[in-house]
Amino acid sequence: MVSANPRLLPWPGPAGQRSYLATDDGNSPLSQLADEMEEVQLQTGAELLDHAAKMLENQKANALELRFLSARLCEALRDALRVAESRGERLPEPGDEDAERRGLPTSASGTSG
Template sequence: MTDDSDPLEGAAPERKLAHRYGEVRLLPLAGFDAKPCYLITDGGGGPVSRLADTVEGVQLGMAAQLLAHADDMLPNAPRGELRFLAECLTEALRDALRVAESRRRQTAAPGGEREPLP
Protein backbone atom coordinates (compact mmCIF):
# COMPACT_ATOMS: atom_id res chain seq x y z
CA MET A 1 0.00 0.00 0.00
CA THR A 2 1.38 3.42 -0.92
CA ASP A 3 1.03 6.59 1.09
CA ASP A 4 -0.47 9.28 -1.17
CA SER A 5 -0.33 12.03 1.46
CA ASP A 6 1.37 15.31 0.62
CA PRO A 7 4.62 15.60 2.65
CA LEU A 8 4.21 19.40 2.63
CA GLU A 9 0.56 19.40 3.68
CA GLY A 10 0.10 22.27 6.11
CA ALA A 11 3.46 23.84 5.22
CA ALA A 12 3.78 27.58 4.66
CA PRO A 13 3.11 28.68 1.04
CA GLU A 14 6.70 29.80 0.49
CA ARG A 15 7.98 26.42 1.58
CA LYS A 16 5.72 24.69 -0.95
CA LEU A 17 6.91 27.09 -3.68
CA ALA A 18 10.56 26.53 -2.74
CA HIS A 19 10.07 22.76 -2.82
CA ARG A 20 8.55 22.94 -6.29
CA TYR A 21 10.51 25.75 -7.99
CA GLY A 22 13.73 26.38 -6.05
CA GLU A 23 14.72 29.67 -4.45
CA VAL A 24 11.85 31.85 -3.24
CA ARG A 25 12.23 35.44 -2.02
CA LEU A 26 9.74 37.29 0.17
CA LEU A 27 9.12 40.64 -1.52
CA PRO A 28 9.06 43.89 0.48
CA LEU A 29 5.47 44.72 -0.46
CA ALA A 30 2.30 42.90 0.47
CA GLY A 31 -0.24 41.79 -2.11
CA PHE A 32 -4.01 41.78 -2.02
CA ASP A 33 -5.50 41.54 1.47
CA ALA A 34 -2.00 42.20 2.91
CA LYS A 35 -0.88 38.72 1.88
CA PRO A 36 2.86 38.15 1.35
CA CYS A 37 4.24 38.23 -2.19
CA TYR A 38 7.03 35.91 -3.31
CA LEU A 39 9.50 35.97 -6.17
CA ILE A 40 10.67 32.68 -7.62
CA THR A 41 14.30 33.27 -8.52
CA ASP A 42 17.44 31.47 -9.54
CA GLY A 43 19.44 33.65 -7.15
CA GLY A 44 21.05 35.53 -10.04
CA GLY A 45 19.91 39.00 -8.98
CA GLY A 46 17.55 39.75 -11.85
CA PRO A 47 15.67 43.01 -12.38
CA VAL A 48 12.82 42.20 -9.97
CA SER A 49 15.32 41.22 -7.25
CA ARG A 50 17.20 44.49 -7.79
CA LEU A 51 13.93 46.43 -7.61
CA ALA A 52 13.05 44.63 -4.37
CA ASP A 53 16.49 45.57 -2.98
CA THR A 54 15.82 49.21 -3.88
CA VAL A 55 12.35 49.18 -2.29
CA GLU A 56 13.79 47.61 0.88
CA GLY A 57 16.43 50.35 1.05
CA VAL A 58 13.79 53.06 0.63
CA GLN A 59 11.57 51.48 3.30
CA LEU A 60 14.42 51.27 5.81
CA GLY A 61 15.53 54.83 5.02
CA MET A 62 12.00 56.14 5.52
CA ALA A 63 11.76 54.25 8.81
CA ALA A 64 14.99 55.86 10.03
CA GLN A 65 13.74 59.33 9.07
CA LEU A 66 10.39 58.70 10.74
CA LEU A 67 12.12 57.55 13.91
CA ALA A 68 14.24 60.71 13.98
CA HIS A 69 11.08 62.79 13.47
CA ALA A 70 9.37 60.93 16.32
CA ASP A 71 12.32 61.63 18.64
CA ASP A 72 12.00 65.36 17.92
CA MET A 73 8.22 65.44 18.10
CA LEU A 74 7.35 63.28 21.12
CA PRO A 75 8.15 65.67 24.00
CA ASN A 76 5.55 68.30 22.96
CA ALA A 77 3.20 66.55 20.52
CA PRO A 78 -0.58 67.04 20.68
CA ARG A 79 -2.72 63.87 20.96
CA GLY A 80 -3.91 63.87 17.35
CA GLU A 81 -0.37 64.10 16.06
CA LEU A 82 0.71 61.27 18.38
CA ARG A 83 -1.95 58.97 16.92
CA PHE A 84 -0.86 59.77 13.37
CA LEU A 85 2.78 59.25 14.36
CA ALA A 86 1.91 55.89 15.95
CA GLU A 87 0.15 54.79 12.76
CA CYS A 88 3.15 55.79 10.63
CA LEU A 89 5.58 54.07 12.99
CA THR A 90 3.45 50.91 12.92
CA GLU A 91 3.54 50.85 9.12
CA ALA A 92 7.31 51.48 9.10
CA LEU A 93 7.86 48.71 11.64
CA ARG A 94 5.75 46.30 9.56
CA ASP A 95 7.87 47.13 6.49
CA ALA A 96 11.14 46.76 8.43
CA LEU A 97 10.06 43.39 9.80
CA ARG A 98 9.18 42.19 6.29
CA VAL A 99 12.64 43.28 5.09
CA ALA A 100 14.29 41.53 8.04
CA GLU A 101 12.33 38.32 7.40
CA SER A 102 13.18 38.40 3.71
CA ARG A 103 16.88 38.87 4.44
CA ARG A 104 16.83 36.16 7.12
CA ARG A 105 15.47 33.71 4.57
CA GLN A 106 18.14 34.71 2.05
CA THR A 107 20.98 34.15 4.53
CA ALA A 108 22.80 30.92 3.92
CA ALA A 109 23.39 28.68 6.90
CA PRO A 110 26.86 27.17 7.48
CA GLY A 111 27.68 24.64 4.79
CA GLY A 112 25.91 26.61 2.05
CA GLU A 113 22.41 25.39 2.94
CA ARG A 114 19.48 27.74 3.48
CA GLU A 115 17.97 28.05 6.92
CA PRO A 116 14.83 25.93 7.18
CA LEU A 117 11.63 27.89 6.67
CA PRO A 118 9.18 27.80 9.58
Protein backbone atom coordinates in the same frame (compact mmCIF):
# COMPACT_ATOMS: atom_id res chain seq x y z
CA MET B 1 15.91 29.68 -12.99
CA VAL B 2 13.36 28.90 -10.28
CA SER B 3 14.56 29.03 -6.70
CA ALA B 4 13.87 26.35 -4.13
CA ASN B 5 13.73 29.21 -1.59
CA PRO B 6 11.46 32.00 -2.86
CA ARG B 7 12.24 35.56 -1.75
CA LEU B 8 9.68 37.40 0.37
CA LEU B 9 9.04 40.68 -1.44
CA PRO B 10 8.85 43.99 0.45
CA TRP B 11 5.30 44.74 -0.72
CA PRO B 12 2.01 42.90 -0.28
CA GLY B 13 0.12 41.23 -3.12
CA PRO B 14 -3.11 42.65 -4.59
CA ALA B 15 -5.26 41.27 -1.77
CA GLY B 16 -2.72 42.11 0.95
CA GLN B 17 -1.20 38.62 0.96
CA ARG B 18 2.52 37.88 1.20
CA SER B 19 4.26 38.05 -2.19
CA TYR B 20 7.25 35.94 -3.20
CA LEU B 21 9.75 35.94 -6.05
CA ALA B 22 10.94 32.51 -7.16
CA THR B 23 14.34 33.06 -8.79
CA ASP B 24 17.99 32.60 -7.96
CA ASP B 25 18.93 35.59 -10.14
CA GLY B 26 19.67 38.35 -7.65
CA ASN B 27 20.23 40.72 -10.58
CA SER B 28 16.84 40.27 -12.23
CA PRO B 29 14.84 43.49 -12.67
CA LEU B 30 12.31 42.41 -10.02
CA SER B 31 15.09 41.46 -7.57
CA GLN B 32 16.72 44.85 -8.09
CA LEU B 33 13.37 46.63 -7.61
CA ALA B 34 12.82 44.68 -4.38
CA ASP B 35 16.32 45.64 -3.16
CA GLU B 36 15.63 49.31 -3.92
CA MET B 37 12.24 49.17 -2.21
CA GLU B 38 13.76 47.61 0.91
CA GLU B 39 16.32 50.43 1.06
CA VAL B 40 13.58 53.05 0.70
CA GLN B 41 11.51 51.38 3.42
CA LEU B 42 14.46 51.25 5.84
CA GLN B 43 15.47 54.85 5.10
CA THR B 44 11.88 56.03 5.58
CA GLY B 45 11.75 54.19 8.91
CA ALA B 46 14.99 55.84 10.05
CA GLU B 47 13.70 59.29 9.08
CA LEU B 48 10.38 58.63 10.82
CA LEU B 49 12.22 57.53 13.96
CA ASP B 50 14.17 60.82 13.99
CA HIS B 51 10.93 62.75 13.50
CA ALA B 52 9.26 60.78 16.31
CA ALA B 53 12.09 61.55 18.73
CA LYS B 54 11.74 65.28 18.03
CA MET B 55 7.96 65.16 18.27
CA LEU B 56 8.07 63.38 21.61
CA GLU B 57 10.32 66.12 23.00
CA ASN B 58 7.64 68.65 22.06
CA GLN B 59 5.27 68.95 25.01
CA LYS B 60 2.70 70.60 22.72
CA ALA B 61 2.16 67.55 20.49
CA ASN B 62 -1.54 66.69 20.68
CA ALA B 63 -3.24 63.30 20.79
CA LEU B 64 -4.19 63.36 17.10
CA GLU B 65 -0.58 64.04 16.06
CA LEU B 66 0.70 61.29 18.34
CA ARG B 67 -1.88 58.81 17.02
CA PHE B 68 -0.82 59.63 13.45
CA LEU B 69 2.83 59.21 14.43
CA SER B 70 2.06 55.87 16.09
CA ALA B 71 0.32 54.60 12.95
CA ARG B 72 3.29 55.57 10.75
CA LEU B 73 5.75 53.99 13.21
CA CYS B 74 3.72 50.76 13.10
CA GLU B 75 3.90 50.79 9.29
CA ALA B 76 7.66 51.39 9.37
CA LEU B 77 8.19 48.61 11.90
CA ARG B 78 6.08 46.22 9.82
CA ASP B 79 8.19 47.07 6.76
CA ALA B 80 11.46 46.64 8.67
CA LEU B 81 10.37 43.27 10.03
CA ARG B 82 9.43 42.10 6.54
CA VAL B 83 12.86 43.20 5.23
CA ALA B 84 14.59 41.39 8.11
CA GLU B 85 12.56 38.23 7.50
CA SER B 86 13.23 38.33 3.76
CA ARG B 87 16.96 38.88 4.20
CA GLY B 88 17.21 36.26 6.93
CA GLU B 89 15.52 33.65 4.75
CA ARG B 90 18.11 34.29 2.03
CA LEU B 91 21.14 33.69 4.27
CA PRO B 92 22.85 30.40 3.53
CA GLU B 93 22.64 27.67 6.12
CA PRO B 94 25.82 27.01 8.13
CA GLY B 95 28.11 24.76 6.13
CA ASP B 96 26.16 25.27 2.89
CA GLU B 97 28.73 23.93 0.44
CA ASP B 98 26.77 25.16 -2.59
CA ALA B 99 26.82 28.72 -1.18
CA GLU B 100 30.54 28.44 -0.54
CA ARG B 101 31.13 27.40 -4.17
CA ARG B 102 29.19 30.48 -5.32
CA GLY B 103 31.36 32.67 -3.06
CA LEU B 104 28.56 33.52 -0.63
CA PRO B 105 29.36 33.91 3.06
CA THR B 106 28.20 31.20 5.42
CA SER B 107 27.56 31.47 9.13
CA ALA B 108 30.12 28.76 9.83
CA SER B 109 33.41 30.28 10.87
CA GLY B 110 36.83 28.85 11.50
CA THR B 111 37.86 25.28 11.01
CA SER B 112 37.14 22.22 12.99
CA GLY B 113 40.02 20.69 14.77
